[in-house]
Amino acid sequence: MTGERPIRLAIVDDDPLVRAGLRILVGGSPDIEVVAEAGDGAEAVTAADAHWPDIILMDIRMPRVDGLVATRRIRSREGAPQVIVLTTFDADEYVLEALRGGASGFLLKDTPPREILAAVRSVASGAATLSPTVIRRLIDHVADPEAGTRRARARARLADLTEREREVAILVGQGHSNAEIAGELGMSLPTVKGHVSRLLSKLDLNNRVQIALLVHDAELL
Amino acid sequence: MTGERPIRLAIVDDDPLVRAGLRILVGGSPDIEVVAEAGDGAEAVTAADAHWPDIILMDIRMPRVDGLVATRRIRSREGAPQVIVLTTFDADEYVLEALRGGASGFLLKDTPPREILAAVRSVASGAATLSPTVIRRLIDHVADPEAGTRRARARARLADLTEREREVAILVGQGHSNAEIAGELGMSLPTVKGHVSRLLSKLDLNNRVQIALLVHDAELL
DNA sequence: CGCCTTCCGCACGGATCGCTCAGGATGGCG
DNA sequence: CGCCATCCTGAGCGATCCGTGCGGAAGGCG
Incomplete structure (x- = not known):
């Protein structure tokens, strides 16, 4: 995978500090390149159109348009980028809504940095990645x-x-x-x-x- | 985790070669101990009662009683062991039925050995582990x-x-x-x-x- | 074969359902 | 107030549904 062209990544979070942290994290990985940043859902949609990233790391709670709505909008197009939701909240509603909206990943913000990078690569290669607690939620939901x-x-x-x-x-x-x-x-x-x-x-x-x-x-x- | 008492593992598969392979795999891990083996679902249920393992690695397609039924039977008791389904088939029906039956893991047999061990430890510590393709299936199902x-x-x-x-x-x-x-x-x-x-x-x-x-x-x- | 059981098919009658038409109560508007 | 619109309510009547009873075809058994 590292021999290929780098993965084009967009970072969407209303907190500049979080964005900075992620940018620095990705900075150490030559196979991933940050091509866009956005501070709310509306910006995310336009940024996705403008920079056609492969992957979007998407926060949920943001001003104006939240991450769930933005995900649905972005994923409704053909050949849309993959979305990995990255949030502190793993409420059932959020998880289901995000996955129904087309997200291919759902990570909690306590995920170790290494695994965030691993998730980006994994989703880029077509798989799906969920935090263990999110998997648990999903299972409980279908197991009903x-x-x-x-x-x-x-x-x-x-x-x-x-x-x-x-x-x-x-x-x-x-x-x-x-x-x-x-x-x-x-x-x-x-x-x-x-x-x-x-x-x-x-x-x-x-x-x-x-x-x-x-x-x-x-x-x- | 390695400082604790070892994880008690049961191996259920109708193919003696597969059981042998798993036994050897686990042999290299001092923190996991194989306490029982079974060749079909019926044996699995009695073995679970007799040896109270922490984790059961369970095949699906087996003579007499299949792994899905065995899983449901075993998991219907209080304080039952965790079940990780380990199979070559990832049909939607199997996945949902297994998880509904109480399985906490669903791995395909092409999973790298290291990850099988990791899954055992992860499930032993309360998490759930699914193969990427299985996660994909699950998402597609709830996203329906x-x-x-x-x-x-x-x-x-x-x-x-x-x-x-x-x-x-x-x-x-x-x-x-x-x-x-x-x-x-x-x-x-x-x-x-x-x-x-x-x-x-x-x-x-x-x-x-x-x-x-x-x-x-x-x-x- | 004769007998029994099970299932499918049908006809009649009472019960229920569904349609149409219409009265009355309420609230907005000039 | 007069008018209109909306909704709840109700009655009469034809269509549909549901229960009972009965006959025939297919299969098991002594």
């Missing part, structure tokens, strides 16, 4: 025990249905009427009714909406 | 633009509803009948019908199931 067991329970209840019944249940879950289902599955309307009726009784439900909700909990799409 | 915008779109459609209409919509989304809604909100049955009817027309839908699905997309629970 509630959602997991709800799906499992729903699947269990749907387990001993006939193949035909399951097909009908899924179409009910899509919001189709009995007539539509009849057409879709090639059977008569009263037959569909029969299946729906059996579904209600087997699953101990009161109406088709509850069938639909159960199907969605089971994630049969 | 579809889910994010679906919620946003659903909210937008529900935005210009009356307060009363929204209340009715939510109860429809819970699977309640019109009569139940009437009781719940203290109005007459025909009134509820009127609201539902207006909901269908305003939202351009065909039946109450679709209202329910929209409410759930908007996450109004």
